[in-house]
Amino acid sequence: MSTPAPMPPPPTGGDGLSTHRSESTMTYQPGQRVALVHTSDPHTQLRPGDTGTVRRHDQQQNIVEVTWDSGSALSMCLDADDRIQPVTTTPPPTDGLVGEAAGWAAALQRMRAAGTEAGRTAAEWWAQDAIGARASGDTRLAARRVLAGIADGDPAVLDALPRFTSAAEAVDTAGWELFADATGDVSGWFGLRIQQRDEAMTVYRDAFDTAATDRVADLCHLAASPTSRDVSHLHPDRVRIGDVGVFAGDWARTVDLDGNDRIEVGFVGTLIAHWNGWAVFSCTRAVAEAIVADQQRHRDQYRDSLRDEGVPEDELDRRVDAALVDLSFDGDVIVADQRALSDDPDAIERIAPDGDGRYVVMGRSWCWEAVDPYACERIVGDLPDPDQA
Known part of the structure; x- marks a missing residue:
């Protein structure tokens, strides 16, 4: 039976005692958790901070046998150049108390x-x-x-x-x-x-x-957001009957530098019905006035384009009326003059507010739809907070 080779003598100080042992008199117990501070072993994959569990501490040789969490079984020779330290906080096990x-x-x-x-x-x-x-x-x-x-x-x-x-x-x-x-x-x-x-x-x-x-x-x-507020809760996919949304039509669509659809102006209203697949919504007086003003803007733009094309001045009004509804306020009532557009002398509609002072502007005549507020350059009307939408 072979005899194990003797361990090399530990380095000593002037008093003949191990210098490292005098620096560390800690006794490690089986099951104790420790963390690596330093090891001179050039071949180990262990790194400072790695942790393990003590199996045995040979106090005579000052060697601590450790089962490392990484799977290594490298022992620590504390009288050489290895250093460990106790872990003061034991981690709670996943299957413990x-x-x-x-x-x-x-x-x-x-x-x-x-x-x-x-x-x-x-x-x-x-x-x-x-x-x-x-x-x-x-x-x-x-x-x-x-x-x-x-x-x-x-x-x-x-x-x-x-x-x-x-x-x-x-x-x-x-x-x-x-x-x-x-x-x-x-x-x-x-x-x-x-x-x-x-x-x-x-x-x-x-x-x-x-x-x-x-x-x-x-x-x-x-x-x-055109309003500097989060309006994602008003996305058209979320607008149902009775919900507040932002509405516009194809006449308001433009294209931005990226080729994406943009909407010049959107109007805040409450969806109350659908007509041939299009939206019917009610709005406040302020929003109704903005719709009327926007329609007048479109009429003015069309008149200017006709003038640029050389249409005589005395023909301009007739041509504009034949192409775009003339909206105006008569007191609290919106007058929608479509006589030239419909070639019908009786095609004048009067849109009165309901009992709450709300208007349905061209609700079953124009192709309104709920639109993405973030696609709008401008929004007219009071937007609800997310918890009120």
Whole structure:
């Protein structure tokens, strides 16, 4: 039977005692959790901060046998150049007591909250340069592009948004700092198993990225809005009978620099019915006056175009009346003169307000439809808050 080779003598100080042993008189117990501080082994994959469980401490040789969470079984020779330290906070196991499980769940919840806060903050900083005060160019257009990219899952847009990243060589440091800041436990990170560290960082990362994207969308909704308010709750897909929406017609559509449809002006109203697939809505007196004024603007533009084409002055009114309804107010009643348009001497409609003072302007004559408020250059009417829509 072979005899084990003797251990090399430990380095000694002037008093003949081990210098390292005098620096560390800690006795480690089986089952105790420890974290690696330093090892001179050039071949190990262990890194400072890695944790494990003590199997045995040979106090005569001052060697601590450790089962590392990574799977390594490298022993620590404390009289040589290896260093470990006790982990003061034992991580709650995923399948332990209810109180321990609740403690780990609470730690993850704090990581999630910290990630959410950090993500929102990152989005605020991003917005200043992208769509805020420090941005150049058309910020409304930029905000619309970002919103479209988020909705479409466009990688070019999503990759430009704030994302949680950390350099591979700094993962341990970053993880320790984030865990300590979130939970208030400055040493607990070193007591976590590798799977728990991964879970904690995944929770933080997901919360960060989700919060950043959501906050970017909120800020873009504000920047893209013609009213400087979030009007996403008034999207046409959500407008049902009795709901408030923004309405316009094909006559108001234009095209922007990106080739996207834009609407010169949208009018706020309450959807009350559908007519041949088109929307019928009621509106306030102020909105009705804006519709009348907008119709007059279209009539003036058409008259100018006819004049540019060389149409004689005495023909202009007849040509305009034959093409566009003449709207005007007579007291509280809107008069819609369509006689030339319909070639009917009796085609004059009087639109009176209802008992609440609301009007239905050309509701069953014009092809109105609910439109996306963010496609509007201007919106007329009072918009409800999201909880009132």
